[in-house]
Amino acid sequence: MRIIAGSAKGIRLKMVPGNHVRPTADRVKESLFSVIGPFFDGGKGLDLFTGTGSLGLEAISRGMDQVYFVDQSAVSLRIARENAVHCGFSDQAVFLRRDARSVLKYFATKSLQFDLIFLDPPYHENLLQPVLSLIQEKSLLSPEGLLVVEHPHTLSILSSDSSFVTSRELSYGDTTITLLKQKGVTSA
Numbered sequence: 001m002r003i004i005a006g007s008a009k010g011i012r013l014k015m016v017p018g019n020h021v022r023p024t025a026d027r028v029k030e031s032l033f034s035v036i037g038p039f040f041d042g043g044k045g046l047d048l049f050t051g052t053g054s055l056g057l058e059a060i061s062r063g064m065d066q067v068y069f070v071d072q073s074a075v076s077l078r079i080a081r082e083n084a085v086h087c088g089f090s091d092q093a094v095f096l097r098r099d100a101r102s103v104l105k106y107f108a109t110k111s112l113q114f115d116l117i118f119l120d121p122p123y124h125e126n127l128l129q130p131v132l133s134l135i136q137e138k139s140l141l142s143p144e145g146l147l148v149v150e151h152p153h154t155l156s157i158l159s160s161d162s163s164f165v166t167s168r169e170l171s172y173g174d175t176t177i178t179l180l181k182q183k184g185v186t187s188a
């Protein structure tokens with residue numbers, strides 16, 4: 001696994017030991033970033049359920065100003081922090097070891113909004129709907145922001161009362177990445 005493009009292009013990233021983390025494959029990451037924007041002109045990101053930090057670090061490498069990396073696992077957060085240091089992104093990365101739902105409430109108390117949010121929760125924990133609801137309820141996605149949701153292809157992720165709409169879906173075998181925007185925002 002490596003950084004695909006930008007200022008840290010080609011840097012290899014450490015993996016989290018064990019099999020509890022599903023890192024996004026380089027080919028999937030490359031395809032995803034070619035769709036969401038090959039490069040960014042600043043902005044604030046959130047890599048929730050960060051694992052190795054690969055997606056958030058890729059966003060920084062491509063021009064995002066700052067990314068918050070959140071995971072409950074001390075091991076995952078340590079690896080993500082080591083990867084950020086290895087890429088030279090220590091000053092642009094904020095690391096929080098917190099539960100996803102509690103950290104979203106915390107962000108709301110700080111009036112934070114994100115231009116890009118990566119969600120790749122553990123599939124077996126049924127966290128996706130509660131997390132999406134909190135992001136909506138707490139207005140954590142900026143008006144022009146983008147939610148990148150990785151989920152099993154069999155899972156429907158939007159409820160009928162959601163303020164998000166699907167901008168695009170990308171399928172990779174049993175995995176789908178759904179791009180969500182605020183209702184009323186036109187797709188790029």
